[in-house]
Amino acid sequence: MNTEVTTTSQYPLTEALRQARAIRERLEDTYKISIDENGIWAGNGILRGTVIDDCDAVLSRDEQEQDYIYDAIGTAAAESSEMSGSIEISGTTWGWSLTEIDVSDAEAAVEEAQEALASSDEPRQWRCGDDGASWTITASSVAEALEKSNSGYDAPSPEEGTTWVHISCYCEDTGEDGSTTLAIDPEEPDCYADHEHDWLAPHSVVGGLKENPGVTGNGGGVVMEDVCRHCGRYRVTNTWAQDPYTGEQGLESVSYRDPDEASKRWVEREVLRAAMVAMDGMDEVVSYEEDFTDPENQQVFVELAQDANMDAFEDAMVGKVDGRLIVSDQNGRTVIYVGQYW
DSSP states (O other): OOOOOOOOOSSHHHHHHHHHHHHHHHHHTEEEEEEEETTEEEEEEEEETTEEESOOOOOOSSHHHHHHHHHHHHHHHHHOSSSEEEEEETTEEEEEEEEEOOOHHHHHHHHHHHHHHHTSOOOEEEEEEOSSOEEEEEESSHHHHHHHHHHTOOOOOOSSSOEEEEEEEEOTTTOOEEEEEEEEOOOOOOOGGGOOOOEEOOHHHHOEETTEETEEEETTEEEEEEEETTTOOEEEEEEEEEOTTTOOEEEEEEEEEOOOHHHHHHHHHHHHHHHHHHHTTOTTEEEEEEEOSSTTSOEEEEEEOTTOOHHHHHHHHHHHTOTTEEEEEETTEEEEEEOOOO
16 A cells, blocks of 8 residues: 655645544445355455455456446445355355554554654644633644733733643644643732832831841742832742642742731831931921831921922922822921822
């Protein structure tokens, strides 16, 4: 049986593989058949399904009757569980015997075509998917298929923290496959007044060792806790996170928490300290004194020059430092504090 394939396709290796597979598939349901008439050999042919081809046996001088006999023998041989048998037609015993066709050459041709395609850079189809969806990608290798899947992957932002998506790709033509894990981090929450987050680790807020605040051990890694000096939100980074689906450890995850009372009070102090730095260069400020003893009422007392205008001073502080600053007069003393914007 001829197993040679030829192609002029723009994807010649893929087409050659598909032709080789088509030849092998035809052979899988194909046998050599030998026909005898009343025990006397009549001819040999090929049985494909129920159809006898390429047979030189003359079963009748009447063409229509011969076609009928061929069909009857082919059907009987295909439906039989035995490799030989016979049927009676109009007093004549027609015998048949089947011989399996050697498909090793065809199988070798398929394997050779697969190897040629797999080792080439010819684009081929990949079936890719995650834990719930699937898609098709054209790529020249499993690495490229996974890269395209990763770069084009669109997943909603997780609410609780980093999640992991498992993407796999398989090429039916070559049997190549591969997989990767894609980390999906939550979107960073907005900061106050369009600020960029400034993540710090003040010991008074995040705790831990003073020389390494906000850091605690976790398995083979650490958990690091930061807080934004503008909005008081927390960012928690875990360098020994675990994928609950696979059990893999040593991954990195990130999550965010809303401000609490400790981070809010710290942000207020940071804003007031920035205000004190700004006042060092202002002619209308004679002196100032911080009072952070009451976390619920943190403020800075300011002595202004006699000709200073309090409204203009407040506008300057808001413009230079922070829009949350409020300047007021309390019993004849000028006081700066942070408004409750939380």
